[in-house]
Amino acid sequence: MIRRDRTRTAGAPRPGRPALRRHLTELGFGVLALAAIVPLARGALLPAESRAQTPRARTVVTDAMLRPAYPANPCRAGRVALTFDDGPDVYTPQILTVLRAYKARATFYMMGKKVAARPDLVRAVIADGHAVENHSWDHPHMADLEPAAIRRQLADTSAAIAAAGAPRPTLFRPPFGNTGPAVNAEARALGMRVVRWSVDTNDWRGRAPADITATVLGKAAPGAVVLMHDGVAASASTIRALPGIIDGLRARGFCTSSYAE
Numbered sequence: 001m002i003r004r005d006r007t008r009t010a011g012a013p014r015p016g017r018p019a020l021r022r023h024l025t026e027l028g029f030g031v032l033a034l035a036a037i038v039p040l041a042r043g044a045l046l047p048a049e050s051r052a053q054t055p056r057a058r059t060v061v062t063d064a065m066l067r068p069a070y071p072a073n074p075c076r077a078g079r080v081a082l083t084f085d086d087g088p089d090v091y092t093p094q095i096l097t098v099l100r101a102y103k104a105r106a107t108f109y110m111m112g113k114k115v116a117a118r119p120d121l122v123r124a125v126i127a128d129g130h131a132v133e134n135h136s137w138d139h140p141h142m143a144d145l146e147p148a149a150i151r152r153q154l155a156d157t158s159a160a161i162a163a164a165g166a167p168r169p170t171l172f173r174p175p176f177g178n179t180g181p182a183v184n185a186e187a188r189a190l191g192m193r194v195v196r197w198s199v200d201t202n203d204w205r206g207r208a209p210a211d212i213t214a215t216v217l218g219k220a221a222p223g224a225v226v227l228m229h230d231g232v233a234a235s236a237s238t239i240r241a242l243p244g245i246i247d248g249l250r251a252r253g254f255c256t257s258s259y260a261e
């Protein structure tokens with residue numbers, strides 16, 4: 001209203017110009033307002049991290065996927081740890097839905113910058129009884145970093161996880177499995193052990209769910225640690241593979257758990 005009044009009283013050199021200028025001014029403000037509102041609305045609907053990595057999660061979980069053949073852990077053959085890296089991200093809630101239906105526990109190795117963006121997902125993971133551990137701030141090759149940078153990657157991530165409401169991590173899984181004496185020493189100084197995995201599903205490469213399941217069942221052994229991902233675009237395939245992985249492990253007598261030991 002104020003803008004319109006100002007336009008009307010601004011004066012005009014020739015008759016007819018004020019009305020034209022008023023319309024142009026209103027049009028201009030309209031376009032500006034639209035330009036400001038559209039990105040805001042889009043930002044409100046999508047979490048910050050999902051714009052950077054996976055634009056939006058497809059709904060992958062179906063009712064048929066939530067009917068376990070073995071709802072309890074047999075444990076005759078030993079433990080197999082289920083682990084998920086690079087989250088929390090847009091597919092994490094669907095991973096939680098499957099694990100909940102199967103009463104299976106897992107460990108989530110999280111990136112600090114994603115934890116800072118979605119602390120609500122950290123709390124959801126913890127609330128379901130899973131473990132949250134450290135997977136660096138932004139996924140660098142840790143062994144290439146200076147000691148101060150290594151310390152920042154580790155300390156900032158553990159601090160973000162604790163600030164989100166999870167227990168302070170006691171394990172660090174280096175991105176790419178890339179570690180060295182300096183990384184190990186910095187992790188130890190922060191109260192963390194450096195761990196890797198024993199079964200690499202390569203799920204992040206976009207493999208078919210049946211292939212991911214076959215890899216896990218083919219390499220399952222007492223104390224095995226299965227590496228999967230909840231924080232990549234290909235995590236949709238991981239979700240589809242998960243029911244077959246858990247049922248298959250239990251059919252072979254294994255417990256599924258957060259940690260192998």
Ligand SMILES: [Zn+2]
Nearest residue numbers: 085086175176
């Ligand atoms: Zn990773």
